[in-house]
Amino acid sequence: MQAANPVEPVHYDRPTVAVDVVIFSLLDDDLKVLLIRRNAPPFQGMWAIPGSFVHSDESLEAAALRTLQEEMGFQDVYLEQLYTFGDIGRDPRTRVISVTYFALMQPDMAQRRANVDAGETAWHSMYHLPELAFDHKLILDYALKRLRYKLEYSAVAFELMPDEFTLRELQEAYMIILDDHTLDKANFRKRLRHEPPIVEPTGEVRKTKGRPAALYRFREDAKREVKARRLFP
């Protein structure tokens, strides 16, 4: 709105603005994304990322949180803006600009989803996606790229893990998200010990078959670090 000659924006033909939220979770040893089946044209019967139109009295992030509330029944998750898609033909009905977000949800949250609204929603594996409406395949590809990328340089993995976990479980999470099941156990753990350390033992253990595994939690300062280090505020 900062044209050289500022004119009241109302003179312009305005596009519609939506938010779409890519909601990730780790369930059943797989990386899942929440999708909604469309029950009306266009793309009727196909799956889509949950979204809403942005109301004029709410911020973009508020609209994304409202979408989470509507689909999941709560909104305390990690949320980060992804990218804004605005090509002309992306919605065949009318011009829609979509500000996309991605959300990371702990598995216990993901499971107590109450399927709040009437629509048919389901977790889908990112590695076996159904046919998607609009340009949503593109959005998911991009979201995955960003998630993987953030995994390398920050401690976002925490947002997808339960409060307590073993180091093997954490390593599994990395391997699932990166789709690389060859990570070396010893080296993975060495990286966790690097300064500053991001996990700390709880003192408890989890019994498995074999030697019991120590339980860990994420350090509070590491969590703060994730937000501070955001390159995309």
Next chain:
Amino acid sequence: MQAANPVEPVHYDRPTVAVDVVIFSLLDDDLKVLLIRRNAPPFQGMWAIPGSFVHSDESLEAAALRTLQEEMGFQDVYLEQLYTFGDIGRDPRTRVISVTYFALMQPDMAQRRANVDAGETAWHSMYHLPELAFDHKLILDYALKRLRYKLEYSAVAFELMPDEFTLRELQEAYMIILDDHTLDKANFRKRLRHEPPIVEPTGEVRKTKGRPAALYRFREDAKREVKARRLFP
């Protein structure tokens, strides 16, 4: 437009959508950004990032390119989407959602700016910014962060350099952008030799006082790489 129950978006009260473009260039051994002085309220007399409202028949990128055309008279620059700002009160007149871009411009381009439109535009040092309208200070801070970040992992610097340059000039560019004038010459050059090499000698030299310096250019494949490696398409 992907709500669980798709409704024609026209039912909603729609915000206005703008693009704002942060245009960087290296001039006079300084990192500069193009700003426009506002000649009407609000924020009259303050400086702002160039921008336009998005027309309903153009993509976001097209709107950003049109803004460049209007302010600079041409549009062949590096352009990348930055972030979308949509808080409620950011424009006191009405609700405006701003999709921001950042552009990198070679110095010869930046100099032949014909001050195309009537508004007062000027290059300002990123290190001595005037008071800015709206939330534009925030946008600039973020753009600088992203530029610095991209400098580390990709070869975007090329977009700010002339076609031919000496290695010292390239190092100067890095030091200006990173605001770190302690880079080691030998180590800087070693990094440039890493595979894959991103510069190649032209065979020409530039006379300075002292030993003449070999001229280099960026390799075409390195330029392509910059776009391919975009984590933010």
Next chain:
DNA sequence: ACAAAAGTGTTGAGAGTACACCCATGC
């Protein structure tokens, strides 16, 4: 010869990788 800037080589510390090994528990 000297100043000025271009350009290179050497060294040592630390990070990443591959891989082998030891430890605690249940049966």
Next chain:
DNA sequence: GCATGGGTGTACTCTCAACACTTTTGT
């Protein structure tokens, strides 16, 4: 004891920062 997974140490390579050094030009 042995299977099962948890947990660690070592040795090798590679990257990178620090710094000293050599080379080519103009005056």
